[in-house]
Amino acid sequence: ASVKTLLFAMKNKGHRNALAFVSEQMARHIRQDSFLSGVSLVTYAPRRPGEKQRYGFDQAQLLARKIAARLSLPCIPALLRK
Structure with a gap:
């Protein structure tokens, strides 16, 4: 799957596997980047209220919660x- 397809699935469909994959990759990058390692x-940035109601999430x-959990932050x- 392309990155565009993956992000669409995560953003518009709430696809849990895509969220898990992206959060792991982002957490790994944060752990390995010396600039970001001190976060x-x-x-x-929250969704607009209408969008949250439309999509339900x-x-x-x-994504932020999953990344935070992976980093114990x-x-x-x-x-x-x-």
Whole structure:
């Protein structure tokens, strides 16, 4: 599957396998990158309220939580969408 297909499945379909794969790859990259290795939390840009209602979930939140769990870090909803 292409990256575009994978991201579409994750973003629009809530595909759990895609979320698991992407979160593992991102967590691995964070662990290996000396610049990112000192992060102390994970946050995300939330979906617009209408989109969250339409799809029933916030893929950025799900992804951030999975990454945070893999890195044993807190996931904080620190960003707002206007």
